[in-house]
Amino acid sequence: MFSGPIWPSFGNLKNLYDLSLEENNLSGSIPDSISGMTSLEVSYNRLYGDTPSGGQFMTFPESSFDGNQALCPRLLAPCQRKQIPPLVSPGKEMKIVDWNFGIGAY
Numbered sequence: 001m002f003s004g005p006i007w008p009s010f011g012n013l014k015n016l017y018d019l020s021l022e023e024n025n026l027s028g029s030i031p032d033s034i035s036g037m038t039s040l041e042v043s044y045n046r047l048y049g050d051t052p053s054g055g056q057f058m059t060f061p062e063s064s065f066d067g068n069q070a071l072c073p074r075l076l077a078p079c080q081r082k083q084i085p086p087l088v089s090p091g092k093e094m095k096i097v098d099w100n101f102g103i104g105a106y
Helices: 008-012
Strands: 018-020 025-028 039-041 046-050 070-072 094-098 101-104
Parallel strands (some): 018 039, 025 046
């Protein structure tokens, strides 16, 4: 039941090789500081952005990142951003301008 961001200080734990943070409520991006992990499971959280490109990240299976709607694993070439769903359904008063940006007008 972890929530909040993944702590960058996990990267300071030099003897930690495998980290499983699946099925929590983690949000934010994956910090570059943990690129030394040989195994990482972060599926089914609320993570977003690009995954780190260093260390072992290029060898992790895509399933390590499943269930994070706005996370873009660098395993995909070219990386296609996944759309972050809007918080409010677009209606007559709202026009979607970009992927996750809306402007309301009355």
